[in-house]
Amino acid sequence: MDSLKGYANNILYINLRTGKTKTEPLGEEMARKFLGGAGFGIKMITDYQRPTTDAFDSENPIVFSCGTFCGMMVPGSASKWGVAAKSPQSQGLGESYSTGFFGAELRRAGYDIVMVTGKAERPSYLYLEDDSVQILDASHLWGKHNWDTEDAIKSDLGDPGVRVASIGPAGENLVRFSAIINDRLRAAGRTGMGAVMGSKNLKAVAVRGFNDVEVADIDGFKELALEIYEKSRGPATEKYRGLGTAANVLTLNKQAAIPTRNWQDAVFEKADKISGEALNEMYVEKIQGCDSCGMRCEHVGVVREGPFKGAIGRVEYEPTYAFGSCTGVDRPDAIIRAVQLSDLYGTDALSTGVVVAFAMEAYEKGIITKKDTGGIELEFGNAEGMCDMIKKIALREDIGDLLAEGVERAAAKLGKGSEKFAMHIKGVEMTGYDVRGLKTCALGYAVSRRGADHQRHGAYGPDLKGTVDRFKAEKGRGELVMDGEDLYSVIDSLIICKFSRGIWDYDSYAKMYTLATGIPMTAEEMRRCGERISNLAKIYNLREGIGREKDTLPIRCMTDPIKSGIAKGSLVTQEELDLLLDDYYETRGWSKEGIPSETKLKELGLENYTEHLKGLRGTDTKKKTTKKD
C-alpha cells in the first residue's frame, strides 16, 4: 500500500481490560469510501459495537480519528480530530470534533484511527509515542481538572511537546454531557464523549509523534494549499477573524432567533451587553489560531477585574447563548468564567448552559427549591449562581447530581410538567438557534443524527439569508437539509474547519484529497462520500432504536410560540413537522419511517448493512407518528 500517501495507513486497537493492543492497515477502500474523521468514527462503531450496547457498557468502543489532512499544511485542517461512540445522552450516535494541536500529533505518531474498548481496572491514561503504546497509571490525575491534567502529564513524561486530550471531574463522574478537552481551550464537546472515557477509567490520551507526513503530489499540493491560504485571508472568513461567531448575538437577536430564558422567548433585551462587539472590546486579549490555520478565530477572553477576575475562556456565540441569553445572564465576564469552568471540569459548555437554564425555570416554578440547590437562589440572570451550579453538576453535588443526567432525564424524574420545558432533541440539549421561526433549521434539528444540533446541516443558512421563507414549512426543505447534511458529512470527515467552508467546494475538496493521498477523487464522488456517511449514521441510529418518533422537536417548540420580535407567534406544529419529515425522507430515498431502501444502500455501496435494518422494514404502517395537540 505504498501508494497511499497522506494517511498513516494504520489503525490502532487497544483493549483496556486485557491491556492488549494491535494494529492493522487502514487500507485504500476504507480511505476512499469514508475519508476520515466522521466517516471513520461512524464506520468503526457500527462495525465493532455490539448492537444496543449501553453507552457505559465497558465493551462500548470509543474511536478517535484523524481528519484526512491531519499533519498537513491545509488551512484549518491539520489538527482536526474526531471522536465517536454510543452517546450516553441519546443512546444513539455520539460524535464530536475538536481542533488545536492534538490531531496533527496523532497523525505524526502514525495513526489514522485509535479504537479503545474495555474498562481499565484503575484510572489510566494512554501514551502513544510513535510505535510505543503504553497504558499508564492515572491515579494521581483522577479528580484533577483538565488544565492541571495536561500540565501534569507533560511534566510526568518530561516533554512539553506531548499533546493531551483529557477529561475532567465531570467525565470521571459520568456527567452525561461531559466533554474531552485538548490544548486547554479546545473541546470535543457534544454528546457526552467525556463520560464514555470516564466509564472506561480513561483519564486522557497523550500523543507524541515524529513521523513524516507525506503527500502524493508535492508541487500540486503546495500550489492549491497556498491558493486556499490566500482565500482564507479574504472576505469569506472575515467574520471569524473580526468579532467571531459572537457577532451572531446581535444578528440573531434582531431576527428573534436567540433563545432566551430557557426558550421562553427569542429576543434578549440585554443582548447589547453580551454582544460580540462588547466582548471583543472589553475582554478579548488575543485572536489566535489552531495548527495550520490561516484564518485565526480563537478569541481568548481574559477577565481583569471584578468577581470573575482571572477567568480565561474562548469567546464564541454558542456558549454566549448558553451562559448568556438562555440563562438570562447579561455579564460577559460571567460567561467567560462559565466557559472556563466547563473547560476545567470538562462539561459541554452548550449543554451545561441549557441544563442550568432548565434548573432556573424549574426553580422559578417552584419545582426545585433552595434546599435542592444547596442554598443557591437559582433565578434567571443569577451569574454567580450559574457558575456555582456548573461545579455542582460536575461534582454531582445536591441537585447537580440529577442535572448531570441532562434535561431529558432530569425532567423525567422531576415531573410536574418540567418535560414541557426540557430543551433537548434525542436527549441532547438545544444549541442556540430558535427553530420556531426558522423552519428549515427546525427540520435540520429534528433529523440531526446526534440530537439537537445546528452543526450537522447548517440549515439556519437558507432561513436567515432569506433564500426561503423562514416562517413557512413546505416541500423542498428536505433537499436543503439533505444537501447541508451531506456536505457537512464531508467537512467533518476531511475535518475542515467549518469556518472556512465558504472558501471550498466539492471540487477543491476532491482535488486536495487527490493531491494529498494519490487516490483519484472527483467532486461527485466526494459528494457521494457525504451521502454514504450520512446514510451509515442513519443505519447506526436505526439499529440502536432511534427512528422517526425521535426525529422531533422539544415540546416547547411545538406548543409555546415565540413571544416577541419579528418572529412573534411562531412555532412548529406537529403537522408542519410531519410534512417536513415526509419531504426529507422521500428526498433521501428512505421510507416513511426513515429507513433507507435497499436500492439506496446498493447505490452507496452499503449493502453489507442491510441486515442491520432487518426487522425494521415493513413496520411502516404500525409505527405512524401519533398526532399530538
Next chain:
Amino acid sequence: MAKVNKFVSCDPDLCTGCTVCEYACSLEKDGVFNPIRSRIRAVRVYPSGNLAIACRMCEDAPCVIACPRDALQQSEKDGHIIVDEDKCNGCGWCVEACDFGAITVGPNRIAIVCDLCDDEPECIEVCPVEALSLQSRETAARKSRINSTVSRILAAEASEVDK
C-alpha cells in the same frame, strides 16, 4: 564597514501560533511535513502568547563556538550558520549553546538551522498574518525606539487631558 546580519523575526503581537511557517519550512527543505525538520518553530505559551523562532544570526555565534567538531561555520555574506554534514555527528552541543532553541538536531542526526532560503525565505512568504519579516538588530531597535516614544507621547497627552 560593519556587516549587519538580517534574520527572520516574528512579531508576537501578530503571530497566531498557527505553525504554517513550520509546515512550509519542512516542506521546502525536506519535501515532507514534520515540525522536527523545520528551521523555524512556533511556541505557544498559554493562554495567548505566541512567537515563532528561527536563527538570529548572532555575532560570534555561540553554536559555532560550542561545536566540538568544527562542523559549524558562519557565512561571511549574511551570517547564517553553515552545517558541514560530514563533520556533524548530532551531538547537540550547539543546541545547548543557543539561547533561543533556534538550532536543533534533525531526524537525520545532523544539526539543522535556518539558512534564509537563498534570500527568499519560504516562511515569510506563507505566514498568513505577515508576522514574519527580515530584520536586522538595527531595524528592530529602531522600531522599538519609535514605538516606545509614541506610547510615551500618547501617555503624556492622556495625562494632560486628565488634568
